[in-house]
Amino acid sequence: MNKKTSLKDIAAHLGVSVALVSYVLNNKAEQARVGKEMAERIKQAAKDLNYQPNLIAKGLKSGRTKTIGLIVADISNPFFANIARVIEDEASKNGYTVIFGSSDEDAQKSMALTETLINRQVDGLIIAPAEHTQEQIENLQNRNIPIVLIDRYFPTLDTSAVYINNFGAAKSAVTHLIENGYSNVGMVTYQNQLFHVSERVRGYKAALEQRGIGFKEEWLIRANYHGAQNELEKHLKNILTGDDAVDALFFSNNSLAVACLKIIHQLGINVPDELGLVSFDGSEAFDFFYAPLTYVKQDISRIGAAAVQLLLKQFTPAHEPEKIEIPATLIVQKSSIRRR
Amino acid sequence: MNKKTSLKDIAAHLGVSVALVSYVLNNKAEQARVGKEMAERIKQAAKDLNYQPNLIAKGLKSGRTKTIGLIVADISNPFFANIARVIEDEASKNGYTVIFGSSDEDAQKSMALTETLINRQVDGLIIAPAEHTQEQIENLQNRNIPIVLIDRYFPTLDTSAVYINNFGAAKSAVTHLIENGYSNVGMVTYQNQLFHVSERVRGYKAALEQRGIGFKEEWLIRANYHGAQNELEKHLKNILTGDDAVDALFFSNNSLAVACLKIIHQLGINVPDELGLVSFDGSEAFDFFYAPLTYVKQDISRIGAAAVQLLLKQFTPAHEPEKIEIPATLIVQKSSIRRR
Numbered sequence: 001m002n003k004k005t006s007l008k009d010i011a012a013h014l015g016v017s018v019a020l021v022s023y024v025l026n027n028k029a030e031q032a033r034v035g036k037e038m039a040e041r042i043k044q045a046a047k048d049l050n051y052q053p054n055l056i057a058k059g060l061k062s063g064r065t066k067t068i069g070l071i072v073a074d075i076s077n078p079f080f081a082n083i084a085r086v087i088e089d090e091a092s093k094n095g096y097t098v099i100f101g102s103s104d105e106d107a108q109k110s111m112a113l114t115e116t117l118i119n120r121q122v123d124g125l126i127i128a129p130a131e132h133t134q135e136q137i138e139n140l141q142n143r144n145i146p147i148v149l150i151d152r153y154f155p156t157l158d159t160s161a162v163y164i165n166n167f168g169a170a171k172s173a174v175t176h177l178i179e180n181g182y183s184n185v186g187m188v189t190y191q192n193q194l195f196h197v198s199e200r201v202r203g204y205k206a207a208l209e210q211r212g213i214g215f216k217e218e219w220l221i222r223a224n225y226h227g228a229q230n231e232l233e234k235h236l237k238n239i240l241t242g243d244d245a246v247d248a249l250f251f252s253n254n255s256l257a258v259a260c261l262k263i264i265h266q267l268g269i270n271v272p273d274e275l276g277l278v279s280f281d282g283s284e285a286f287d288f289f290y291a292p293l294t295y296v297k298q299d300i301s302r303i304g305a306a307a308v309q310l311l312l313k314q315f316t317p318a319h320e321p322e323k324i325e326i327p328a329t330l331i332v333q334k335s336s337i338r339r340r
Numbered sequence: 341m342n343k344k345t346s347l348k349d350i351a352a353h354l355g356v357s358v359a360l361v362s363y364v365l366n367n368k369a370e371q372a373r374v375g376k377e378m379a380e381r382i383k384q385a386a387k388d389l390n391y392q393p394n395l396i397a398k399g400l401k402s403g404r405t406k407t408i409g410l411i412v413a414d415i416s417n418p419f420f421a422n423i424a425r426v427i428e429d430e431a432s433k434n435g436y437t438v439i440f441g442s443s444d445e446d447a448q449k450s451m452a453l454t455e456t457l458i459n460r461q462v463d464g465l466i467i468a469p470a471e472h473t474q475e476q477i478e479n480l481q482n483r484n485i486p487i488v489l490i491d492r493y494f495p496t497l498d499t500s501a502v503y504i505n506n507f508g509a510a511k512s513a514v515t516h517l518i519e520n521g522y523s524n525v526g527m528v529t530y531q532n533q534l535f536h537v538s539e540r541v542r543g544y545k546a547a548l549e550q551r552g553i554g555f556k557e558e559w560l561i562r563a564n565y566h567g568a569q570n571e572l573e574k575h576l577k578n579i580l581t582g583d584d585a586v587d588a589l590f591f592s593n594n595s596l597a598v599a600c601l602k603i604i605h606q607l608g609i610n611v612p613d614e615l616g617l618v619s620f621d622g623s624e625a626f627d628f629f630y631a632p633l634t635y636v637k638q639d640i641s642r643i644g645a646a647a648v649q650l651l652l653k654q655f656t657p658a659h660e661p662e663k664i665e666i667p668a669t670l671i672v673q674k675s676s677i678r679r680r
Contacts, residue, residue, distance in 0.1 A: 050483060067456055069439075074425075081421040085414075088442060092449070097456045099409075099439045102428060109432070116407055116437045120460035143390055258624050265628075284598050288605075288628040 005049040013045050025051070068311060069117035069125045070100035071110060073151070077255055079281050079300070080128065083150065086304030087126060094312060096123075105192075105225055107132040118145060124311045126150060131192045146314035150307045152196045153323070160314065160321045162306045166196045169296045169328040170203025171210075173278045174250050176294070176330060178211045181338050182248035182276040184219070186239050188232075188260055189252035191222040200252045200280065219246055223256060233263050240269065248276035248336075254283040254295075261289060277335040292333040302326045345389040353385050365391070408651060409457035409465045410440035411450060413491070417595055419621050419640070420468065423490065426644030427466060434652060436463075445532075445565055447472040458485060464651045466490060471532045486654035488647045492536045493663070500654065500661045502646045506536045509636045509668040510543025511550075513618045514590050516634070516670060518551045521678050522588035522616040524559070526579050528572075528600055529592035531562040540592045540620060559586055563596065573603050580609065588616035588676075594623040594635075601629060617675040632673040642666045 007025070011018040016038070024034060024042040045051075068091050072080035080102075088098045099117065103110035110130045117125060124146030129137055134154045140147050141159060153161035177185050187204045189197055201220070208215050221235045239246050251257035257279035269275050271291040279286070279295040286293035306324045313319050347365070351358040356378070364374060364382040385391075408431050412420035420442070428438045439457065443450035450470045457465060464486030469477055474494045480487050481499060493501035517525050527544045529537055541560070548555050561575045579586050591597035597619035609615050611631040619626070619635040626633035646664045653659050 050479075067460075075415070075428075076418075076421050076425040078416075078418065078421070081416050081418070085416040085442065085444075088415075088444070097441070097452055099441050099453075099456060099460065101437070101439050102425065104425075104428070112437055113439075116439060120407075120439065139390070262627065284623065284625040285628045287602065288625045288630075290628075290630060 005046075005051040007051075010042065010045050010049055010051060013049060014041060016042070021046075064123055064315070065121045066096050067120075067122045068096050068098050068308070069114075069120075069122035070098050071113055071117070071125065071127045071129075072100065072102050073105050073128045073130050075100075075102035077253075078283060079151075079254060079298075082300050083128075083304050086301050087308055090305045090308040094308065096308075103130045103133075105130045107136070111136055114140070124148070124314060126307050126311055128152060129154070129194075131194050146311055148307045148310045148314070150303060152194050155195055158321050160310045160323065162303050162310065162324045162326060163196065164298050164303075164326050164328040166199035167203040167206070169330075170200040170250070170252075170280070171207045172203075172330055173280070173294075173296050174204050174207035175211070176332070177248045177250065177276050177278055177336055178207065178213065180276065180336055182336075183213055184244065184246045185213070185248045185250060185276075186219040186221065186246035187250045187252065188221045188223060188236075188256050190225050190256070192225065197252060204250055216244055218244065229259060229263075232259055236260060236263050237267070240264075240267070240275070247274070248278075251277070251279040254279055254281040254286075257281075257293065257295075258283055258285050261285070261293075265289075272335050272338050276338065278330075282331070286333070289335070291335045294333045294336040295331055297329045297331045299326050299328070345386075345391040347391075350382065350385050350389055350391060353389060354381060356382070361386075404463055404655070405461045406436050407460075407462045408436050408438050408648070409454075409460075409462035410438050411453055411457070411465065411467045412440065412442050413445050413468045413470055415440075415442035417593075418623060419491075419594060419638075422640050423468075423644050426641050427648055430645045430648040434648065436648075443470045443473075445470045447476070451476055454480065464488075464654060466647045466651055468492060469494070469534075471534050486651060488650045488654070490643060490647045492534050495535055498661045500650045500663065502643050502650065502664045502666060503536065504638050504643075504666050504668040506539035507543040507546070509670075510540040510590070510592075510620070511547045512543075512670055513620070513634075513636050514544050514547035515551070516672070517588045517590065517616050517618055517676055518547065518553065520616065520676055522676075523553055524584065524586045525553070525588045525590060525616075526559040526561065526586035527590045527592065528561045528563060528576075528596050530565050530596070532565065537592060544590055556584055558584065569599060569603075572599055576600060576603050577607070580607070580615070587614070588618075591617070591619040594619055594621040594626075597621075597633065597635075598623055598625050601625070601633075605629075612675050612678050616678065618670075622671070626673075629675070631675045634673045634676040635671050637669045637671045639666050639668070 007018050007021045011021045021042050024039050025046055070087055072084060074080055084100055091098045101113040103113060107130055110133050126148045128151040129149055137157060147159060149159050149161040153163055174185055189201060205215050223232055271277055277293055279293050282295045282297055303326050310322055347358050347361045351361045361382055364379045365386055410424060410427055412424060414420055424440055431438045441453040443453060447470055450473050466488050468491040469489055477497060487499060489499050489501040493503055514525055529541060545555050563572055611617055617633055619633050622635045622637055643666050650662055
């Protein structure tokens with residue numbers, strides 16, 4: 001293990017008192033009393049012996065460590081990997097370092113990570129909360145730990161949060177499909193109770209209803225987050241055949257879209273003529289598909305920057321929780337425009 | 341800021357001594373002396389008041405915080421995002437939490453992150469070192485901080501490291517192109533001095549030489565990591581036209597491959613008939629390109645698992661730095677097999 005150089009080590013090295021070393025290294029020394037030369041010698045010895053000041057202790061005194069903790073739901077999803085990058089850039093501009101972790105959409109892991117980061121004295125947390133973590137978030141609030149939620153939030157909790165209008169974006173996406181001649185629009189989403197997911201489902205259903213299309217329960221695939229590809233394949237085959245077969249699909253996120261796209265491609269189904277597609281969130285993969293995917297684009301740069309700004313606000317004495325809704329855009333590409 | 345509940349608060353709340361509270365909460369109390377009922381009351385009060393033990397102080401005593409720091413070079417690159425996920429899974433299996441940061445291929449940022457994580461008392465670090473960080477790594481070694489390097493390493497430093505044979509993998513990839521009838525093979529890489537990159541360039545040149553193909557300096561594009569897409573486009577147009585035009589390209593990583601693929605696609609160049617392609621590392625995007633890309637596959641699961649295991653070894657009393665080379669595989673797809 002790391003044997004750290006202490007003030008005592010430096011004092012012993014120079015044959016002076018620990019108090020003197022401490023005075024000099026903490027910049028408390030009145031130059032007249034310590035003497036310039038001695039101050040220099042102590043600083044040089046600290047350097048030579050690789051003395052590391054205890055930043056956590058310093059942080060406890062000043063109440064700040066200039067560190068932000070970030071908890072994403074799944075770092076292997078490009079949406080979160082890119083948001084992490086943006087938050088880091090924005091934090092860095094403001095003199096903050098970001099340390100982060102991934103909850104893997106697991107409440108237990110989320111709890112462990114949160115406590116790890118808090119015990120590492122982060123000044124505050126930006127969290128994309130996993131399912132079943134409402135209590136954890138509430139608990140953080142009760143402990144007055146500055147937090148900002150991103151991507152998802154709990155409508156019953158008065159927390160600072162940055163998000164998009166998931167209901168509206170989903171409704172627009174599905175309406176776009178209907179306006180382009182598709183009628184039996186299905187949806188593929190994850191089996192969970194997160195607010196942003198249920199809002200997307202609600203938007204999907206509202207679009208169907210507004211256009212007088214009767215929603216059918218079998219059109220809505222709720223995939224298991226940890227589920228296998230062949231389970232998804234079975235669901236898709238069901239929904240794509242038979243009397244009530246869908247002629248379009250709305251994917252509630254990019255990972256699901258990529259997984260389904262592979263299956264659709266293997267089944268030899270022609271996009272967009274036989275099947276229209278729209279996804280939530282982009283993916284590098286979409287641009288290389290022969291019919292590039294239409295998708296709801298979240299402005300990751302704005303979301304990340306707003307999250308950091310809201311957190312910084314909470315470090316000031318008077319602040320109220322604040323919610324910021326960032327507009328989303330539908331990027332229309334070939335996958336949703338029938339050619340015949 | 342977070343006003344933490346102290347032992348003193350609990351003691352005041354119950355009207356007992358701080359020492360008694362400390363005894364009970366640190367499990368030092370002999371039940372007979374404290375009494376079961378009082379112990380229960382103290383534990384309940386700690387819960388009610390949301391008392392959080394100072395884990396860093398505990399860690400300092402035991403010499404362990406059960407936390408691993410991970411520094412990747414760029415979290416928005418799927419290679420690192422996936423490695424982060426694997427390391428987290430493997431660490432979790434062994435009872436460790438991972439907190440991580442991204443150096444963004446920047447030595448200064450890397451230094452700040454490293455010190456932040458060390459000051460947060462991580463037990464050790466897994467690092468994909470950015471360029472010009474050799475001194476930082478050497479310094480960590482001198483301070484006896486357990487580290488394992490991944491993806492890249494410094495051949496002159498005796499550190500634990502997990503990596504693949506970059507020279508051999510690059511040589512095989514380029515040889516595969518030559519064996520499939522391509523002769524003027526170009527390479528696109530980043531302008532940097534990292535060992536793994538120079539090894540890939542060396543492997544590329546060795547393959548040409550072994551097959552009697554004279555390497556031309558203009559065939560090797562060294563792109564700026566922070567460079568713009570139009571700069572890359574200019575380079576590619578140059579290399580793809582004229583007397584010495586290339587008929588195949590080897591990309592030294594997946595981000596470069598995706599960026600170039602977009603340009604090649606826009607230029608209307610037919611892959612693999614007019615241009616053969618091989619990349620280092622896969623991407624979800626490759627599978628959706630009309631001619632799926634042949635690529636060098638690194639075994640991310642094995643790399644991540646080996647890195648965690650090597651780090652855990654360093655927490656044991658006697659250990660020597662250890663280097664593990666993980667085999668890489670060439671995944672042959674359509675982009676490198678001419679049809680005529």
